[in-house]
Amino acid sequence: xxxxxxxxxxxxxxxxxxxxxxxxxxxxxxxxxxxxxxxxxxxxxxxxxxxxxxxxxxxxxxxxxxxxxxxxxxxxxxxxxxxxxxxxxxxxxxxxxxxxxxxxxxxxxxxxxxxxxxxxxxxxxxxxxxxxxxxxxxxxxxxxxxxxxxxxxxxxxxxxxxxxxxxxxxxxxxxxxxxxxxxxxxxxxxxxxxxxxxxxxxxxxxxxxxxxxxxx
Numbered sequence: 001x002x003x004x005x006x007x008x009x010x011x012x013x014x015x016x017x018x019x020x021x022x023x024x025x026x027x028x029x030x031x032x033x034x035x036x037x038x039x040x041x042x043x044x045x046x047x048x049x050x051x052x053x054x055x056x057x058x059x060x061x062x063x064x065x066x067x068x069x070x071x072x073x074x075x076x077x078x079x080x081x082x083x084x085x086x087x088x089x090x091x092x093x094x095x096x097x098x099x100x101x102x103x104x105x106x107x108x109x110x111x112x113x114x115x116x117x118x119x120x121x122x123x124x125x126x127x128x129x130x131x132x133x134x135x136x137x138x139x140x141x142x143x144x145x146x147x148x149x150x151x152x153x154x155x156x157x158x159x160x161x162x163x164x165x166x167x168x169x170x171x172x173x174x175x176x177x178x179x180x181x182x183x184x185x186x187x188x189x190x191x192x193x194x195x196x197x198x199x200x201x202x203x204x205x206x207x208x209x210x211x212x213x214x215x216x
Contacts, residue, residue, distance in 0.1 A: 002180075003040040005214045006116050010176035016042040017084040020077060021116040022102065023180075024095035026063065027053040030120035034063040034088035042116075043080045044088045045073060047095035049138045054090045068092045070101050077113055095119065096134035096159055099166035106173060114170060117177040118210070119163075124183040126156050131187070133159035157191035164193035168206075177207045178214060 007016045019042045023033050026048040034057055037044025046063070048054045057063040064087055067073050073091050080087040091098055105113055122130030132141045133155035145152045171177050179185045185205045188195045197204040208214070 002210050002214055003036050003042065003116070006176065006178060006210075007040065007042070009214060011115060016040045017086070018081055019043065019115040020045065020081055020113060021118075022046075022095075022098065022114045023118045023120060024048065024098075025120035025122070026050075026057045026090060028122075031057050031062060033120060034090065037088050038064065038086045041086045043077055043086070045077055045091060045098065045114075046088065047091045047093060047098045049092075049094055049132045049141075051092055051138075054092050057090065062088070063090045064088045066090045066092060070097065073098070074101065074105060074113070081113070094132065094134040094159075095121070096163045096166070099163055099170070103166045103169050106170065112170065112173045112175060114175050117167060117170070117175055118180050119184045120180050120182055121184065122182065123187045126160075126183075126187050127153045131156055131160070134162060135159065160188045160191040161193045164188045164195055168194060171207075179205065179207055179209045181209060181211055 003021060007013045007019060011019065021037050021042050021044045024047040026046055027050065034044055034046050054066050058066055067089060073089060076089055102114055105111055124130065129145060132138060135155050136144060167177050185195050185207060195205050197206045
């Protein structure tokens with residue numbers, strides 16, 4: 001319902017075939033995002049750093065495909081988008097790399113390849129494994145978390161700023177991003193990312209919450 005209503009509200013579209021939804025998180029409740037994309041009929045690209053979570057969703061049938069290669073992900077995105085094929089593709093990697101690659105595609109080809117975007121990493125708990133920084137691999141990040149949590153926190157905040165910078169660039173070209181109630185925008189703000197709504201008070205963000213704007 002969230003994905004369908006986002007399409008209705010932001011894209012003025014009842015039919016989401018050929019539309020692309022980019023997000024992250026395939027563990028816990030966020031694992032439903034892959035299935036939601038296919039039910040809604042769109043192309044869902046979902047990033048996940050934990051291979052175990054990816055494999056679990058694939059085995060369950062919630063995730064149609066898995067890839068570790070961004071070139072392959074972009075090629076499949078283009079193909080499914082062009083042919084209006086419903087697809088859920090799990091990218092085994094950090095969502096910041098995925099967002100920045102979409103910016104690169106925009107800069108080099110002029111194509112905006114994503115219509116809808118969100119995030120379901122556990123940003124209510126970002127410094128204890130709920131969000132993994134793009135600068136390190138999954139196992140390396142886990143090791144740093146246990147040996148130097150202060151450094152881990154710094155890298156997480158740098159990563160959040162990079163993620164928001166990429167999202168902002170794509171949103172400026174017409175992508176619609178929303179917060180999934182996971183404290184993503186709050187933690188991004190605390191990290192110093194550009195998420196405040198221009199001309200509003202500091203408790204208002206430039207992107208809406210799914211609770212009020214989509215489900216409401």
